[in-house]
Amino acid sequence: MVASAAMTSALTPDHHGSHRHLLWNPDDATPARARIDAIIVPTNRAPAHLGEAARIAALLECPLVTLHSGRFTSARDTARRLPPDTDLIAIDVPGQEALRLPEFETSRLLTGRFARKTDISAKRNFALMLSHLVGWERIVFLDDDITVQAPENLRTAAGLLDTYSAVGLSIGGFPDNSVVCHAYRAVGGPQQSFIGGGALAIEVTRHRSFFPNIYNEDWFCLLDAKVGLRQLAVTGTVVQQPYDPYRTPDRARGEEIGDVLAEGVFWLLDQGRTVAEADLRHWADFIARRGRFIDHVLRLARASTLIEDDGERKRMIAALLAARGRLAHITPELCQGFIKALAIDQERWQRHVDRLPRRPSIEAALNSLTKSGRPPLVRHISRKAARPLRVASAEGGRTD
Numbered sequence: 430m431v432a433s434a435a436m437t438s439a440l441t442p443d444h445h446g447s448h449r450h451l452l453w454n455p456d457d458a459t460p461a462r463a464r465i466d467a468i469i470v471p472t473n474r475a476p477a478h479l480g481e482a483a484r485i486a487a488l489l490e491c492p493l494v495t496l497h498s499g500r501f502t503s504a505r506d507t508a509r510r511l512p513p514d515t516d517l518i519a520i521d522v523p524g525q526e527a528l529r530l531p532e533f534e535t536s537r538l539l540t541g542r543f544a545r546k547t548d549i550s551a552k553r554n555f556a557l558m559l560s561h562l563v564g565w566e567r568i569v570f571l572d573d574d575i576t577v578q579a580p581e582n583l584r585t586a587a588g589l590l591d592t593y594s595a596v597g598l599s600i601g602g603f604p605d606n607s608v609v610c611h612a613y614r615a616v617g618g619p620q621q622s623f624i625g626g627g628a629l630a631i632e633v634t635r636h637r638s639f640f641p642n643i644y645n646e647d648w649f650c651l652l653d654a655k656v657g658l659r660q661l662a663v664t665g666t667v668v669q670q671p672y673d674p675y676r677t678p679d680r681a682r683g684e685e686i687g688d689v690l691a692e693g694v695f696w697l698l699d700q701g702r703t704v705a706e707a708d709l710r711h712w713a714d715f716i717a718r719r720g721r722f723i724d725h726v727l728r729l730a731r732a733s734t735l736i737e738d739d740g741e742r743k744r745m746i747a748a749l750l751a752a753r754g755r756l757a758h759i760t761p762e763l764c765q766g767f768i769k770a771l772a773i774d775q776e777r778w779q780r781h782v783d784r785l786p787r788r789p790s791i792e793a794a795l796n797s798l799t800k801s802g803r804p805p806l807v808r809h810i811s812r813k814a815a816r817p818l819r820v821a822s823a824e825g826g827r828t829d
Contacts, residue, residue: 439618441725443718446613447621448695452597453662455589460664462584463591465491465630466565467518470573471552473499476510478573483511485571488580492814494518494559496552508809518791518814521807525551525642529558529798531781534770535641542758543686550640553626553650555798557640560633561785562794572627574670576602582665586630593662594636595651597624602668607644607688608681608748609723611674615736615745616729623648628667639778641771644687652694654772657703675744678751685755689719690767707768712761723753791815 468491470482479495486493493515497503504519511517522528528551539545553570560568567587577583586596604614605622614620626640626647636659640646653659674680693715697706727749736742788794791814795806 439613439616439725439729441618441722443722443725444613444618445692445696445699446610446619448623448699449621449663451658451661451695451698452624453593453660455662455664460585461588461591462581463567463587465489465569465583465587466567467492467494467560468569468571468583469494469496469553469556470571471496471549471556472502472573473497473548474573475501476507479507479511481576482571482573483515483517485577485580485583486516487512487514489583490516492516492518494520494556496520496522496555498522498548498552504807504809508811515811516813517809517811519809520795522548522552522555523799523803523806524548527799527803528555529800530554531774531777533639533641533774533777535643535767535774538763538766538770539643539686542755543763545642545644545683545687549626550642550646553640553646557631557633558782558785558798559794561782562788562797563791564787566632566634568631568633570626570629570631572669574672575600575628576668576670577628578668579665582667583630585664589662589664590630590632590635593660594632595624595659596630596662596664598628599663599666600625600627600669601666603671605669606674607684608674609684609688609726609752612730612745612749613722613726616726616733617735618726618729624651624661624663626650627669637779637782638775641774643690643767644684645691646687648691648695649771652704652771654704654768654775656705657698673744675741675748678747681748681752682755685752686759686763688752689716689756689759690764692719693764694768704768707765709761709765712764716756716759716761716764720753720756723749723756727753 468482468486470479472495483493495507504521507519508517567590569583582598589596600622605625605627610620638650640650651659651661694704694707696715730745791810795808799806
């Protein structure tokens, strides 16, 4: 009764707490299952965090591709620490300036305070290019803090790729939300999570989009910037490990531009409208809504009895104030410019992957993914993964 009353008092017309109605929920009692070509895990954490992904890849009999950066992890250490029979392709991914990626308009636009400091988008785009080069069609992105309790759910997601360009799994355990939305839930707000890159199956040949370098990059990858969402579905569940979203205000500050842009687009989609309607008037209205929403959550955070830890309350308030401060720098012109740049980049990405030639091996593919004059990628490829790759037959099927 108390939780229900708190949720009612937290309701606001300035925020949509769920976008799940935009997804298909296949209800076939016996869904078709399909083979997964690779499980791909971007990581900057110690190799011990890859044990779950290695277990799942072994059960599903597919390669595990791990993409490493930072001081806590490397391809070499991962190869040493994972079970020796793991079908492993471990790669140290350098800065995106060394990778054979297109020059993105969205990245040129988001500089200075709006520049993103992580390399998750570059790693995922690298994985998409690798998939095109070696002929993988059905891949699964999995984060290193995800537990898959029913591995066959991933095969089900892969089977649904016959119809949908991408299929996500529902994230259970710790919610997969932005800092501001975490705070909204903590004070009683009705907040759900959408599908995302933490557990996402993609049909590479049909889902011809990329991950822009911005928070909510997975949402933008699932979007056709000229129309709306691509054909998406959700099936099964996975569990995310907990973390402290309020550990530093920088997290909320860095997320704000991506949260505004994604929630602003989905605000239209929720109403059956299109991305084309995201004009300056829409963005001016939505930025004002966003400010009212954060102020609403701030008021509740200061007064809510649902937050029992005073330290958590202080960290939450600091994070919300950081998001509010960054919002003050976001303009309608910036938002409209990003959506236009995204449309340009999506077309550029399609031309880029169309020019990627098929390679006969993982080694040959990796050798072609860095720019001329750059050192070769450091990698570990297991004996099983180093075998000749499957190629397309004359009829368009797959042969070994």
